[in-house]
Amino acid sequence: MHRSRRAATALLSLAMAVALTAVTASDPAAAKPPHKPPVIDLERVTGLQLQSMMDAGRLTSVQLTKMYLDRINALNKSGPGLNAVTQLNKNALAEAAYYDRLRARGIKLSPAMGLPVLMKDLIDVKGMYTSAGNFSLRNSYPAQDAGLVKKLRANGVVILGKLGLSEYANFFGSQPSGFANLTGQVVNAVDADQNPSGSSSGSGAAAAASLATLVVGTETSGSIISPSSAQGIVGLRPTVGLVPGYGIAPISASQDTAGPMVGTVSDAALLLQTMSGYDPQNEAYYAGIWGPGVNDTDIIPPVPHVLPDYLSALDVDFVRGKRIGYNGTLTEGSPLKIAYDALVQAGAIMVERPVISPPGMPGSVLSWEAHRDIDHYYQHLGPQAPIKSLAEEIAVNQSEEHQALKFGNGTHQAALAQDINPDSPAAIQYRNNLVVGKQLAHQGIDRMMANDTPDDSGDDFIAILGSVSNGARAGYPQITVPMGYNSTTRRTVNVNVHGAAYDERDILGVAYVIEQATKLRQTPGTVNPSMYRCARTVPAQPFAKRGACNPTYDQVMRMLGGRPAPLAFSLETETAAGLRTKLLDGKISAVDLTRAYLYRIGLTNAEGPATQAVRDLNWDVLKEAKEADKVLKKYRDDKKRGKKPKAPGPLLGLPVLLDDSFDTRSMSTTGGSIALEGLKPAKDSTVVAKLKAAGALILGKTNVSELNGVFSSTMPKGYSSLGGQVLLPSDTDKTPAGSSGGSAAATASGLAALTIGMETSTDTAQLLAPADAAGVVGLKPTVGLVSRTGVLPVAKSQDSPAR
Numbered sequence: 001m002h003r004s005r006r007a008a009t010a011l012l013s014l015a016m017a018v019a020l021t022a023v024t025a026s027d028p029a030a031a032k033p034p035h036k037p038p039v040i041d042l043e044r045v046t047g048l049q050l051q052s053m054m055d056a057g058r059l060t061s062v063q064l065t066k067m068y069l070d071r072i073n074a075l076n077k078s079g080p081g082l083n084a085v086t087q088l089n090k091n092a093l094a095e096a097a098y099y100d101r102l103r104a105r106g107i108k109l110s111p112a113m114g115l116p117v118l119m120k121d122l123i124d125v126k127g128m129y130t131s132a133g134n135f136s137l138r139n140s141y142p143a144q145d146a147g148l149v150k151k152l153r154a155n156g157v158v159i160l161g162k163l164g165l166s167e168y169a170n171f172f173g174s175q176p177s178g179f180a181n182l183t184g185q186v187v188n189a190v191d192a193d194q195n196p197s198g199s200s201s202g203s204g205a206a207a208a209a210s211l212a213t214l215v216v217g218t219e220t221s222g223s224i225i226s227p228s229s230a231q232g233i234v235g236l237r238p239t240v241g242l243v244p245g246y247g248i249a250p251i252s253a254s255q256d257t258a259g260p261m262v263g264t265v266s267d268a269a270l271l272l273q274t275m276s277g278y279d280p281q282n283e284a285y286y287a288g289i290w291g292p293g294v295n296d297t298d299i300i301p302p303v304p305h306v307l308p309d310y311l312s313a314l315d316v317d318f319v320r321g322k323r324i325g326y327n328g329t330l331t332e333g334s335p336l337k338i339a340y341d342a343l344v345q346a347g348a349i350m351v352e353r354p355v356i357s358p359p360g361m362p363g364s365v366l367s368w369e370a371h372r373d374i375d376h377y378y379q380h381l382g383p384q385a386p387i388k389s390l391a392e393e394i395a396v397n398q399s400e401e402h403q404a405l406k407f408g409n410g411t412h413q414a415a416l417a418q419d420i421n422p423d424s425p426a427a428i429q430y431r432n433n434l435v436v437g438k439q440l441a442h443q444g445i446d447r448m449m450a451n452d453t454p455d456d457s458g459d460d461f462i463a464i465l466g467s468v469s470n471g472a473r474a475g476y477p478q479i480t481v482p483m484g485y486n487s488t489t490r491r492t493v494n495v496n497v498h499g500a501a502y503d504e505r506d507i508l509g510v511a512y513v514i515e516q517a518t519k520l521r522q523t524p525g526t527v528n529p530s531m532y533r534c535a536r537t538v539p540a541q542p543f544a545k546r547g548a549c550n551p552t553y554d555q556v557m558r559m560l561g562g563r564p565a566p567l568a569f570s571l572e573t574e575t576a577a578g579l580r581t582k583l584l585d586g587k588i589s590a591v592d593l594t595r596a597y598l599y600r601i602g603l604t605n606a607e608g609p610a611t612q613a614v615r616d617l618n619w620d621v622l623k624e625a626k627e628a629d630k631v632l633k634k635y636r637d638d639k640k641r642g643k644k645p646k647a648p649g650p651l652l653g654l655p656v657l658l659d660d661s662f663d664t665r666s667m668s669t670t671g672g673s674i675a676l677e678g679l680k681p682a683k684d685s686t687v688v689a690k691l692k693a694a695g696a697l698i699l700g701k702t703n704v705s706e707l708n709g710v711f712s713s714t715m716p717k718g719y720s721s722l723g724g725q726v727l728l729p730s731d732t733d734k735t736p737a738g739s740s741g742g743s744a745a746a747t748a749s750g751l752a753a754l755t756i757g758m759e760t761s762t763d764t765a766q767l768l769a770p771a772d773a774a775g776v777v778g779l780k781p782t783v784g785l786v787s788r789t790g791v792l793p794v795a796k797s798q799d800s801p802a803r
Contacts, residue, residue: 037063041539042071043210043263043523047115047270048311050213054103054114061096061103061114065158068116068212071537072161075209078553079535080192080524081610081727084205086121086183087128087162095158102156111311112214112274113156118206119216121162121183122169123258124247124381125149132249133167133180135404136387136396143382147244147282148216148258148275155274160212163202168412169220170199171251171370175407176733177201177227184609185732189231190524191491192531192725193716195733197230199223203261204231208524210263214271217261220251220366221472224259225480225496232482232492232521234511236260236268239502240475241300243275244282246380250373252366253289254299254434255472263521265512268479269310272504278305289376291422291431299438300475301501308505316516318509319346323459325353325448327466335483339465339495342517343510353461356447357469358440362433368426370415390416441474442501449500462506464498477504479511484520488714490527530724534606548677548722549606550703551617556602559619564595571596572750576654579753583653586636590628590653593753594621594697597655601700601751604729611727613745615660616667617700624697628653631695649695656691657752659743660701660723661708663790664688667698671792672706672720685790687756699752702742708758708794709739709766717741717770728773737773744770744778760794 038058040050053059069088076085089095099114124130124142126149131137145153152159167173167180177198178186186201188194189208196205200217204227207215217224219237228235236259243258250256260271286300330337344350374390387393394412397404419426445468451459471478480494495514499507515521525532525541532541534549557563567588569578582588598617605614618624631648638645663669663681665688670676683689688698703723706715718726718741726741728734729748736745740757744767747755759767759780771778 037067039539040064040067042067043525046264047112047213047267050115051111051113055108060100061158062093062100064114064213065092065096065116065160067538068160071209072211074536075211075532078607078610079537080187080189080209080531080724081606081608082187082189082205082209083184083609084163084186084189084202084209085118085161085211086131086164086202089125089128089159089161091127092116092158092160099156099158108156110155110157110274112270114158115213116158116160117152117214117216117271118160118163118203118212119149120165120200120203120218120258122165122218122249123149123162123216125159125162128162130162130249131180131182132169133165133183134172134393134397135181135400136393138182139386140381141384142247143384144247146247147279147285149247151244151275151277151279157214157274163200163206163215165200165202166198166223168249169218169223169251171220171366171411171415173405173408173410173412176731179407179733181404181406187610187727187732190527191489192727193719193735194230194491197227200227200261204228204233204235207231207233207261207263210523213262214267214274215261216258216271216275218248218256218258219472220255224261225478228261228480229494230492232485232494232524232527234260234262234265234268234479234481234515236272236479236504236508237472237477238272238276238504239301239477241282241286241303242277242502242504243272244279244285246282246285248377250370250377252369253286253373254365254369254438255475256373257475265479265481265508265515266311266314268511269314269508272508273307273310277307278303289372290434291427294431294435298435304502310505310508313505313509314512315509316346316513319343319348319462319513321347321349322462323349323351324510325351325451325461325464325466327352327354327464335493335495336466338483338518338520339481339514342514343465346513346517348510348513350465351451351459351461353448353451353464355467355469356444356452358444360436361440361470362436365430365434365437367411367415368418368420368430370412371418372420374412374415375420437473438475441470442476444469445471445474445476445498446500449503462499463503463510465495465510467496468498471498476500477502477507479507481511481514482521483518485522485527530719530721546674546677550612550723551601551605551614551700553602553607556598556617559617559622560595560598560602564592564599567592567596570750571600572748576651576753579654580650580652583632584635584648586632590625590632590697591622593653594625594655594699597699597750597752600749604749604751609727609729609732611729611732611745611749612724613702613726613729613742613749613751614657615670615672615701615703615723615742618664618667618698620666621655621697621699625653625655628695628697649693651691651754652695654696654753655699656696656754656756657699657702657743657746658688658756659704659740659758661704661758661792662687662701662756664698664701667701669792670722671708672704672723673711674721677722681790683790686787687791690787691756696754702740702746702755702757704742705739705766708760708792710794718745730775734773736770738768738770739766741770741773743767744774744776747771747776748774758791
């Protein structure tokens with residue numbers, strides 16, 4: 001296990017041990033030492049099923065929390081390297097132990113008690129920093145919990161940790177969805193080549209990969225629904241105001257809301273029941289915030305003091321005899337048609353209801369509200385808050401722009417330029433846009449729900465299947481339901497169900513009927529085996545028995561026998577010529593250089609950024625490096641004695657990586673194809689033979705687009721069924737651009753002194769394009785200059801092995 005993962009687990013275990021000691025000493029009703037935990041398929045089990053197990057004494061919250069911690073260890077910085085979880089709550093196991101103690105006494109706070117939750121890092125949790133992914137907020141520890149966290153705690157939910165996001169809810173600069181300067185790029189949990197969407201990118205990835213039972217995202221306009229759709233999970237945007245909004249780093253008080261992002265509709269209902277409801281502090285948060293002349297209830301409809309029983313909507317007969325509007329084309333086999341048929345079969349009365357979009361929608365209010373609401377949030381963080389205003393945040397980030405502003409902060413700058421003085425022309429325009437925008441957005445959906453016959457309630461709908469206009473601006477609820485995968489790309493598809501203010505129970509009921517009738521969602525490891533096959537989860541991932549994994553940190557460390565001493569120079573910037581000089585002068589040995597490269601592979605290949613650049617290693621390379629050191633020593637000794645030394649090979653002692661299309665004796669040549677797994681050539685390719693003759697050390701092979709990119713026209717660059725998806729080190733949201741993406745990524749990451757790829761395409765898409773994307777030098781020689789013997793071919797008239 002990686003040292004950082006050991007440290008995280010040890011810290012949490014220590015906290016649990018202290019808590020358990022205190023519980024056992026003071027509470028005679030404390031639970032007995034737990035039995036051996038059951039093996040639970042966390043990807044398929046629901047929160048209600050876990051509750052039943054805990055109620056029956058077959059599972060404890062501590063055991064469950066440990067299972068999720070192990071899963072985070074296996075998938076967050078290892079395996080697919082999702083980079084979804086950015087913080088763990090050091091008190092998580094202690095909280096779980098406390099709820100186990102309550103359960104042993106016969107006390108159950110809610111149907112969610114003891115279940116772990118992960119939440120987007122916009123939400124204040126006392127004792128954890130709230131960064132919004134922003135570099136200036138890395139030490140911003142709030143004085144109190146957010147309103148929704150108070151409700152979660154009151155219901156006995158275990159706060160497990162925080163999740164990555166598009167910086168400041170995608171309202172900061174020009175960053176891609178899922179990227180934040182503090183926490184990096186979240187990877188799509190179903191397809192690493194696809195953007196995770198946002199801004200609740202980490203919430204989407206965590207829910208898709210089952211890193212917690214319950215997951216919370218937030219939305220202003222699409223930030224729950226879009227990443228849920230992109231990653232094949234259930235996402236519910238509640239009516240704005242239903243979930244307390246204070247204590248969440250904001251964009252817009254009139255549109256911001258937190259909501260569930262989970263694997264099933266039942267988990268969405270459970271989480272919504274647990275974190276929603278009237279809160280007088282929340283009412284005070286909204287009161288008068290809009291400015292003079294604006295009625296609070298015109299913007300946020302009054303929150304019911306008594307919540308509906310959302311769990312009661314989990315009934316396959318929920319829609320029987322009820323009217324549901326729909327819109328869109330009912331193409332046979334489409335997600336909409338499948339959902340429509342499921343509802344008809346369940347007894348719903350389906351009526352076509354076209355979208356109503358009232359004309360005259362005014363301009364957005366987001367920029368103006370961002371200035372006001374971000375200032376308001378900072379001012380309520382407490383006296384120890386490092387940032388007190390939007391202006392201060394911008395100034396601090398600009399003073400450290402290299403770390404804080406990779407994609408700029410133009411959106412926050414534009415917000416700061418807004419004059420939020422209540423009497424300013426901008427404020428007057430804002431209030432007009434706010435009120436008119438809300439009226440029109442509400443009107444469009446309300447008319448649809450009433451079938452545009454306001455005087456006849458007999459033809460009203462309980463929900464709309466398909467689309468509505470301006471749902472996010474209205475602040476009305478929407479739920480997205482997974483509907484399987486595209487047949488050619490296995491990318492997610494979905495349907496959406498909408499309602500009017502506080503119609504969450506109805507849309508949950510409709511969504512549940514669709515989900516239970518179709519059950520089209522699958523686990524990510526089933527959909528994309530290459531991404532998960534080698535992850536160490538319990539139970540094991542589908543297709544885990546195949547093995548054939550990219551080199552991992554643990555494998556490399558076993559090979560090294562310990563961490564190598566740090567070098568006095570950077571492997572990312574040192575040239576091959578510079579390394580050769582150091583080797584000849586004895587400033588470094590071939591063994592130490594090889595060990596350093598191997599260690600970098602261990603840290604970055606299937607760990608950390610998990611670029612998946614390296615496909616296989618030459619497990620004898622350290623022995624070969626020792627032999628190279630003997631030759632180098634003899635050269636230096638002869639030189640010292642005044643003898644004319646024999647010139648060593650020009651590449652002596654330099655570790656080299658090659659595309660997995662070059663035959664290397666004792667190593668498989670697969671081209672990333674499962675069909676070629678384990679195929680070992682009888683001899684070296686001519687390229688490898690010449691490299692060895694020049695003294696190069698064959699360090700290993702790099703991943704390629706399957707069969708050098710000619711396997712399937714729908715396959716993304718850098719992907720193969722065997723090696724998975726190569727990620728671009730400088731920007732993991734971007735494509736590695738070509739079949740030699742692994743070699744380019746390895747060069748950019750400093751994983752070898754030299755890498756060798758191959759170019760076939762007439763438009764330079766296989767070697768030169770990846771080199772360009774990775775910011776490294778790529779050279780395509782004249783076809784025929786470098787031998788193609790022993791190289792997996794694409795087109796002999798164009799194949800050009802190259803550096």
